[in-house]
Amino acid sequence: MENTFINKTFRDSNGEIVLAQMPNPPLIVWIVASTLALVFTEGKINTVLDVLANGSLFTWAWMELFQGVNYFRRALGLAVxxxxxxSKVI
Incomplete structure (x- = not known):
């Protein structure tokens, strides 16, 4: 396989096209915490769930940015x- 920009963008080291993967633990924690934050809409538990959700999504984005299997996954991490x-600044 040629080492072109398109291949580096969408293929992993095994030559497979990778756009989506099974969720890793930080992404699972974000999904669960965000869902629970919709149920518990006020109080300290909502604050804890919000911090947990943002922290886990930050961790996922950081991992994708620096350890993503291809340029697409790294760009996705950067975008998130x-x-x-x-979202925190505005």
Missing amino acids: FIGIIA
Whole structure:
């Protein structure tokens, strides 16, 4: 297989096209905490769930940005990372 930009963008080291993967633990924690935050909408538990959700999504984005299997996954991590920061600043 040629080492082209398209291959580096969408293929992993085994030559497989990777756009989505099974969720890793930080992403699972984010999904669960975000869902529970919809149930517990006020109080300290909501604050804890919000911090847990944001922290786990930040961790997932950081992992994708620096350990993603291809350029697409790294760009996805960067986009989520910027989105998290922008949502807190605005």
